[in-house]
Amino acid sequence: MIDPADEVVRFASELIAIDTTNASDNGGPGTERPAAEYVAEKLTEVGYDVTYVESGARGRGNVIARLPGADAGRGALLVHGHLDVVPADAAEWSVHPFSGEIRDGYVWGRGAVDMKGTLAMTLAVARGLRREGVVPPRDLIFAYVADEEAGGFTGARWLVDHRPELFEGATEAISEVGGFSVTVGDGARAYLVETAEKGVMWLRLKARGVAGHGSLLHTDNAVAKLAAAITRLDQHRFPLVLTGPVRDLLAGLAEMTGVPFDPDDPEPAVARLGHLSRLVGATLRDTAAVTMFEAGYKGNVVPSTARATVDGRMLPGREKAFEAELAAVLGPDIEREWDSLPPVETTFDGALVDAMAAAIGAEDPGARLLPYMLSAGTDAKSFQGLGIRHFGFAPLRLPPELDFSSLFHGVDERVPVEGLRFGVRVLDRLLRNC
Numbered sequence: 529m530i531d532p533a534d535e536v537v538r539f540a541s542e543l544i545a546i547d548t549t550n551a552s553d554n555g556g557p558g559t560e561r562p563a564a565e566y567v568a569e570k571l572t573e574v575g576y577d578v579t580y581v582e583s584g585a586r587g588r589g590n591v592i593a594r595l596p597g598a599d600a601g602r603g604a605l606l607v608h609g610h611l612d613v614v615p616a617d618a619a620e621w622s623v624h625p626f627s628g629e630i631r632d633g634y635v636w637g638r639g640a641v642d643m644k645g646t647l648a649m650t651l652a653v654a655r656g657l658r659r660e661g662v663v664p665p666r667d668l669i670f671a672y673v674a675d676e677e678a679g680g681f682t683g684a685r686w687l688v689d690h691r692p693e694l695f696e697g698a699t700e701a702i703s704e705v706g707g708f709s710v711t712v713g714d715g716a717r718a719y720l721v722e723t724a725e726k727g728v729m730w731l732r733l734k735a736r737g738v739a740g741h742g743s744l745l746h747t748d749n750a751v752a753k754l755a756a757a758i759t760r761l762d763q764h765r766f767p768l769v770l771t772g773p774v775r776d777l778l779a780g781l782a783e784m785t786g787v788p789f790d791p792d793d794p795e796p797a798v799a800r801l802g803h804l805s806r807l808v809g810a811t812l813r814d815t816a817a818v819t820m821f822e823a824g825y826k827g828n829v830v831p832s833t834a835r836a837t838v839d840g841r842m843l844p845g846r847e848k849a850f851e852a853e854l855a856a857v858l859g860p861d862i863e864r865e866w867d868s869l870p871p872v873e874t875t876f877d878g879a880l881v882d883a884m885a886a887a888i889g890a891e892d893p894g895a896r897l898l899p900y901m902l903s904a905g906t907d908a909k910s911f912q913g914l915g916i917r918h919f920g921f922a923p924l925r926l927p928p929e930l931d932f933s934s935l936f937h938g939v940d941e942r943v944p945v946e947g948l949r950f951g952v953r954v955l956d957r958l959l960r961n962c
């Protein structure tokens with residue numbers, strides 16, 4: 529008999545070796561097709577009826593398969609993940625980023641944590657369930673999609689808009705950036721389940737001024753105006769808002785460590801979180817980071833326009849307030865256009881959360897489950913358009929010293945072999961009892 533925990537490491541390595549770099553921000557042709565075909569073949573091999581959809585543009589492969597459950601009246605659980613990865617510069621890495629090399633107890637390569645390791649886990653579990661002829665309590669929908677790293681416009685978002693019937697009946701979903709362990713105090717472990725995500729506002733800013741010879745006097749310089757506005761924005765601090773998931777996370781960790789936290793002043797508690805503090809710190813308030821700046825074409829010419837791009841992230845419930853505050857800080861002279869994706873939020877309760885806790889408890893007795901908010905965004909933003917509750921739950925037991933959040937999109941991205949095997953055991957329990 530094949531143990532899914534034995535297949536997962538090979539799948540992770542082989543998926544990493546298929547370079548699915550998503551280099552474009554505009555939904556052009558893609559690289560996902562070979563990885564989608566790989567997944568489709570592995571599912572077909574054990575008897576799944578697989579739907580392959582190439583959406584929007586050439587090569588943007590998506591794969592969906594359903595395992596019928598015992599109770600068709602219960603909503604289906606969607607288990608989704610993305611096939612694409614962000615670019616990697618091989619010169620910076622210890623191993624080739626698309627080698628999928630297994631070394632020192634880790635699978636190395638771009639996508640190891642974001643999120644081919646997770647795809648390998650769900651693929652191994654899906655195969656195991658089908659091979660055994662398991663009928664889960666409710667329908668399970670497995671989806672492997674393109675283009676998450678550029679907003680899902682040829683992946684999840686496209687599928688939700690054009691092929692919603694593939695997700696018929698789905699009420700809840702699990703996917704990436706949650707379910708990993710953090711070690712606190714004297715070795716106690718908590719697994720963080722993502723129950724909320726900040727919203728995204730990608731802004732294009734433009735300032736206009738009077739063009740002319742660089743040697744003359746200028747009182748209306750577009751470059752200087754935009755630079756000043758961007759500097760004001762960089763120095764601006766949005767108000768601290770302690771949202772439900774962040775409060776529950778800090779309260780849970782305070783109980784575990786015995787070090788209380790002050791809800792009126794949570795920043796000292798966040799600062800004590802070590803590696804985790806960057807992640808949690810970014811969910812205490814809205815942020816707006818300038819990422820691109822472009823102006824001018826010659827050293828002795830003052831140009832008439834200057835442009836900048838700002839990556840804005842707002843807390844759930846802050847969309848309107850964020851927009852108004854940005855406008856006030858930038859001032860009336862700066863023109864603004866934007867694309868936005870909404871925040872995501874659900875409550876940390878219900879039968880699925882109980883089943884997650886039971887699955888983790890069976891594999892790591894004594895560990896706790898805590899909710900948290902992700903400062904970034906995932907395909908959950910698209911799937912919530914179908915009324916699907918989202919949980920980030922890709923279980924991984926991690927060594928305490930590993931700075932996990934820095935591996936996302938980072939150099940030397942890698943995932944522990946034992947973490948993957950643990951994740952398969954937890955997911956297998958969850959999907960049999962969800």
Ligand SMILES: [Zn+2]
Pocket residue numbers: 610642643676704
């Ligand atoms: Zn991801």
